[in-house]
Amino acid sequence: xxTPSQTVGPYLALxxxxxxxxxxxxxxxxxxxxxxxVVYDGAGTPVPDGLIETWQADAHGRFDHPDDPRGAQxxxxxxxxxxxxxxxxxxxxxxxxxxxxxxxxxxNVSVFARGLLHRVVTRIYFPENTAANAADPVLxxxxxxxxxxxxxxxxxDGYTFDVRLQGEGETVFFDV
Amino acid sequence: xxxxxxxxxxxxxxxRDPEGTHPPLDSPGYKSTGLRHPKQPLVLLPHKxxxxxxxxxxxxxxxxxxxxxTKQHPEEPQGQRIxxxxxxxxxxxxxxxxxxxxxxQANAGGRYKHVWDNWPCPVDPHFDxxxxxxxxxxxxxxxxxxxxxxxxxxxxxxxxRPAHIHFSVFGTxxxxxxxxxxxxxxxxxxxxDPIFNSVPDEKARNRMISRFDLSRTVPEWALAFEFDxxxxxxxxxxxxxxxxx
Ligand SMILES: [Fe+2]
Numbered sequence: 001x002x003t004p005s006q007t008v009g010p011y012l013a014l015x016x017x018x019x020x021x022x023x024x025x026x027x028x029x030x031x032x033x034x035x036x037x038v039v040y041d042g043a044g045t046p047v048p049d050g051l052i053e054t055w056q057a058d059a060h061g062r063f064d065h066p067d068d069p070r071g072a073q074x075x076x077x078x079x080x081x082x083x084x085x086x087x088x089x090x091x092x093x094x095x096x097x098x099x100x101x102x103x104x105x106x107x108n109v110s111v112f113a114r115g116l117l118h119r120v121v122t123r124i125y126f127p128e129n130t131a132a133n134a135a136d137p138v139l140x141x142x143x144x145x146x147x148x149x150x151x152x153x154x155x156x157d158g159y160t161f162d163v164r165l166q167g168e169g170e171t172v173f174f175d176v
Numbered sequence: 177x178x179x180x181x182x183x184x185x186x187x188x189x190x191x192r193d194p195e196g197t198h199p200p201l202d203s204p205g206y207k208s209t210g211l212r213h214p215k216q217p218l219v220l221l222p223h224k225x226x227x228x229x230x231x232x233x234x235x236x237x238x239x240x241x242x243x244x245x246t247k248q249h250p251e252e253p254q255g256q257r258i259x260x261x262x263x264x265x266x267x268x269x270x271x272x273x274x275x276x277x278x279x280x281q282a283n284a285g286g287r288y289k290h291v292w293d294n295w296p297c298p299v300d301p302h303f304d305x306x307x308x309x310x311x312x313x314x315x316x317x318x319x320x321x322x323x324x325x326x327x328x329x330x331x332x333x334x335x336x337r338p339a340h341i342h343f344s345v346f347g348t349x350x351x352x353x354x355x356x357x358x359x360x361x362x363x364x365x366x367x368x369d370p371i372f373n374s375v376p377d378e379k380a381r382n383r384m385i386s387r388f389d390l391s392r393t394v395p396e397w398a399l400a401f402e403f404d405x406x407x408x409x410x411x412x413x414x415x416x417x418x419x420x421x
Contacts, residue, residue, distance in 0.1 A: 002267060003383050003405045004375040005198045006357040007206075008342065011290040015280025015306050015342060018237070042211035049292075055230060055350050065229035067348065069185045079231035100225050101185060108226045108350055115208030117199035117374050119353065121221065142219050165212045173214050174221035175192075176351050 005118040010049045012112060013083050017051070021081035024054065024094035031059060033158030035124065036091040039084050039111065042166030046088020050113035052163075054080040054092050054124075056106070061098030084113075096126055104132035104139070111163055120173040124161050125151045138174075146172050189223045189411040190351040191267060196377030205370030207331050223351060230350040233276040235310055243309040245281075245321040253303035255284025255322030259392055259400040260358070263315045264345055267409020271315025277405075278344040279307045279319060286325030286339075295328055320398065326365055338365035338372060345405055352407040359385045360401065 008016065025032050035054075039047040055078055057063050062073035080092040097105045107124040125133050133139055139147055149171045152159035164171050201213035221227065241247050246257060260279075264272040282288045282305060287297040289304055303322065311317045324339050340357040347353065359372065363385075366372050375381040383406070392400035 001380065001383065001406060002193045002197050002408055003354065003356050004380045005354060006342075006371060006374075006384070007208075008344075008355050009357075010292060011280065011288045012342075014288060014290055014304075015278055016344060042215075045211075047212070053353075055226060057226065063225065063229040065232065065348075067188060067228050068225060069187065077231065078229075079233070103224060103226075106226065110353060112355060113212060115206070115210075115212035116201065117203055117206065117209065117371070118201060119355065120201070120214060138221065146216070166215055170214055170216050172216070173218050175218035176221050176227060 007114060007117050008051065008112045010114040012049065012051055012114075016081065016112075017083045018081060022090075022092050024056075024077055024080040024092060027093065029095065031095045032093055033096060034091050034093050034155075035107070035152065035159045035161055036089065036155065037161040037163060038088045039090065039113070039163045040088065040165065041115075044167070047084055047113050047165070048086045048088055050084040050088070050090075050111060052080075052082050052084070052090040052092065053110040053112070054094065055108045055110075056094065057097040057100060059095045059098050061100050061105070099132060102137065104129050104136035106136075106138070109163075111165070113165075116165075120165070121176050122163065122171050122173050123150050124159075126159070127151050127154060142172050146170075185225070187223065187225070187228050190228070190349060190408045191411055193408060194377070197375070197380045199374035200376070203370065203374040206374055227350050230348055230352065231346055232274075232348065233346060234274055237276055238308055238310060242307055243319050245303065245305065245307045245319065247320075248304055249302040251302045253283065253300050253322050255300075255303075257320065257398040258323050259318060259320055259394065259398050260341065260386070260403060261316065261318040261389075261392060261400065262386075262403040262405065264311045264317060264347070265315055265404060265406050266347065266352070267406060271311070271313075272347050272407065273311055273313045273315055275311045275315075275348070276346055277309050277311060277317045279321075279341050281305045281321065281324040281341040282327055284322050284325050286327035297325070297327070323360070323399075331370065335368065336365050338363040338369050343403075343405065345407070347407040354405070354407060356384060356405070358403045361385055361388055
């Protein structure tokens, strides 16, 4: 029987951030992009005591993990972690993942914060993959009018992906 | 144990926890949930490659004294020295070895070393309240620390958090990621704490309470508490007609 989840509380910044957390790949890696965004609450106020975690395949759609039946592809950490700033901002330096069998390229995202008794989970998709996104079974299960909350926007140095926890434009969250 | 997905890959699937295991995101007793819980229904996420894999974070993440919070400064912190130990298990009782465990906590008086925490309780210059370790081959972990104090938090009139240690664990799959809090036995503050009580199922709630462990106390040195953390297990079996969409 599983241990219940509890909130990270307001002082998560003591225990969870790592110096290299935001850099899934090193600065200067070919193809590296910054995914940046702001986490907002239901009043549209930035969340200054949150944490974003990302998990993704490498640029070829592979994981460094023994449970991947295609075999582990060593060397790619795949994991990013960034606390939000006083302005609710986060940034993750990574590469765009490759497509997975039957799925469009995506990054899984966990959001932790004071006031979240359990993480909420969402996904980042990429705007250039119009055809792959249209065929993606997870996106297809999301009400059409809310799908765009899962698609990042192009920015100067990568992509923008904001998270709206509640209300107008609420991000789609998944039951994992 | 496994399922053939649409893509033809054989993938494990993780059991969904019974209703009442985890707190509802909308828990009005805990005021901060008010503007932070999603109001739209969650969309069911099938377990595919990104969900059944997860970060495997090993010893590279650790400093030498990360598992002894009483030795991170030249002098020792104030407070009751304790050993906190236990096992990281999956839902089938199997140990999760070589897995990162992160903790953070208040000092003996209940104050965090954080700029936003400024209630009138002294900071302990000899205590950061942050620890990390890796489970061993049997899924065991152990920290030496001091017992954290309770602290006031303004959620309701005269609100106090029961003493607790924040825990963060990964397991081996994205589906298993868990952040929780470990409590201490018989805390008189449980009854008024909306965070502890946000877990609907009483048995599940009690799984967050550590056990005083006389056998692991160290004479003339430290008390001990045992806290096992159980992550989601895999599906026991899958039938043809339960295949992924
Ligand atoms: Fe706390």
